[in-house]
Amino acid sequence: MIARWNRFIGLFRRTEPGDSLAVARIACGLCVLWTIGSMVSAGLVQVLWLDAAHGGYRERVGVNWLVALLGGPEPAVVWTLVIGGLLGGAALVAGIAGRVAALVAGQALTALVFLNSQAAGSYDLMLTNALWILVLSRSTATLSLACRLRRGAWRSAVEVPAWPRYLLLIQLVAIYFSTGIQKLSNCWTPAGGFSALYYILQQPSWQRGDMHWIAHVYPLTQFGTALTWIWELTSPLLLLAVYFRATPQRPGRLRRLFARIHYIPVFVAIGVTMHLLTWLLMDVGTFTWVALAYYPAIARPTTIPRFITRLTNRASPHEKHVCGPSR
Amino acid sequence: MGAESASRFERGRWRGRAAAVLPHFVALYVIYHVVGILVGSVPAPGDALNRTAWRNPSVRSEIDAWTARLNRLGWRVTPAELEDTCYHACRRLVAAQHAALTPFQAYQYHTGTQQAWSMFVAPHRHPSLLHIDVRRAGGAWEPVYVARSDTATWRRGQFDHIRFRSAIFRFAWPQYRAAYADFAAWVADRAADDFPDAAEIRIRYFTFTSLSPEQARAGVVPTGAFDHTVTLPLGPRR
Known part of the structure; x- marks a missing residue:
């Protein structure tokens, strides 16, 4: 028992390059800027986040602990949260005050929503x-202004704890699996002819434009429905696949099967295609981009740094961008 | 000098101990966080406890489809019986989840890590489209905003924003009647300013049945009816 616990504790001592988390941080920061910034630019802050006495449509808005602590849903409080959220988002993109920026952006957004x-x-x-x-x-730790100020380079090879990346992965799988098992409508199943996507795209609430043309490619929507449903329901296999990938030296038929069918690249390809098509055909806010912000967590810890190095070397072949760890 | 190096040694020893113990605390925290995620992600059909929502035609057609399917499989059940069974199962599920979530609720509420992932659970086969019209004194109704229209575009930048779309989608459901009344009053206030010569405003939904692929290919026009109609005078709002 103690040996097993100690093996488990080893997971929390594991470190890896910080690029996956850095890319997730930048993507989340952009999503925060978009989700709050679009409310400001559409003049909707007072309409949707303040009560009727201050120009909103709701007689009374919801108040979470932070809003209550700040003095209630008054315009000054709501605008403080809006500005705090925007500053937090910008700091996340720039990569300064990482944990504080994430805390401020997260708490501001939670309170606003x-x-x-x-x-x-x-x-x-x-x-x-x-x-x-x-x-x-x-x-x-890398791809940040903080790194630039600390080490004189935008990138650093300093390793960071790996467990927050595992948490992102678990959260992503929980989201996909949970949404998959809730798709109980007849239309998601063979009994309903896999017609769910077709009818969802006919709902005017989320349409970008007229979608009658989709009837001419109905079999494609049926294929998309079946694929989405099965892909979401089987998403927990992703955790198994990531474990198999991290332990290739171990034996096992299933491990070999996952490697042979390229489970992870196929999973990512389906997910990215599904999210991009959703964004192309429907107005679902930041949904696509928030979901994709989790995807760097799926990549091998060395894949993203290698990709960025290749990209930056192509852009400026004579510059050296990465600093080694300084201890 | 000796005392200083001893205290440095002592500090280093404490730091070493903390570094050895920290992963155990992190592990316990992560277990707690992940169990919270998993318990929270179990579907809890909270909205299903509101029986007015079951009157929606999309929900009714789902119940009818499942009744037919279960009868084909040999379980003799009527739509009303199935609805009752589902309702009581939902109540039990929500109660069980509520109990299981108790140790995590305060944590998730304060950290913004609540879980609710019912996305596109079922297509809405009887969607509703928001229509807003104004009438000048003695004139006819003129559409000023129609959802997804390129001609009636009053305050489109606001109504078409994803967050307002979410709210407008909900107003067509019976459990959001009160919110819809608030929304109608807000729209009337804005219209009183934006259309100074208008006497009345009418806010309503056009609810229709989505066309099947065969009907859409044949060029059938969707049929439906207006409902949720609210008409308000604008004069008193100026």
Whole structure:
């Protein structure tokens, strides 16, 4: 028992390059800027996040602990949260004050969204969950202004704890699996002819434009429905696949099968295609980008640094961008 | 000098001990966090406890489809019986989840890590489209905003924003009647300013049945009816 616990504890001593978490941090920061910034630019802050006495449509808005602590849903409080959220998002993108920026952005967004649950979506929770994991991680170790100021280079080879990346992965799988098992409608199943995506795309609430043309490619929507449903329901296999990938030296038929069918690249390809098509065909806010912000966690810890090195070397072949760890 | 190096040694020893113990605390915290995620992610159909939501035609057609399917499989059940069974199962599930979530609720509430992942659970086969019209004194109704229209585009930048879309989608459901009344009053206040010569405003939904692929290919026009109609005078709001 103690030996098993100690083996488990080894997971929390494991370190790896910080690039995956850094990319997730930048993506989350951009999503925060978009989700709050678009409310400001559309003039909707007072309409959706303040009560009727201050120009909102709701007689009374919801108040979470932070808003209550700050003095209630007054315009000054709501605008403080808006500005705090925007500053937190910008700091995340730039990569300064990593944990504090994630905490400020996450708490501001949680409080704002709580003000009006009628104008919220699951993408908000996806974002606040990711931000909390960034609070727990050293996401500014590389690809950040903090790194530039500390080490004189934008990138660093300093290793960071790996467990926050595992948390991102577990959260992503929990989201996909949970949404998969809730798709109980007849239309998601063979009994309903796998017609769910077709009818979802006919719902005017989320349409970008007229979608009658989709009837001419109905079999494609049926294929997409079946694929999405099966892909979500089998998403926990991703955790197994990541474990298999990390332990290739061990024996096992299943491990070999996963490697042969390229499970992880196929999973990522389906996920990215599904999210991009959703964004192309439907207005679902930041959903696509928040979901994709989790994807760097799927990559091998060395894949993203290698990719960035290749990219930066191509851009400026004579410059050296990465600093080694300084101890 | 000797005392200083001894205290440095002592500090280093404490730091070493802390570094050895820290992963155990982190592990316990991560276990707690992950169990919270998993318990929270278990589907809890909270909305299903509101029986007015079951009157929605999309929900009714789902119940009818499942009743037919279960009868084909040999379970003799009527739509009303199935609805009751589902309702009581939902109540039990929500109660069980609530109990299981108790140790995590305060943590998730304060950290923003609540879980609710019911996304596109079922297509809405009877969607509703928001229509807003104004009428000048003695004139006819003029559409000023129609969802997804390129001609009636009053305050489109606001109504078409994803967050307002979410709210407008909900207003067509019976459990959001009160919120819809608030929304209608807010719209009327804005219209009173933006259309100074208008006497009345009418806010309503056009609810229709989505066309099947065969109907859409044949060029059938969706049929439906207006409901949730609210008409308000604008004069008193100026």
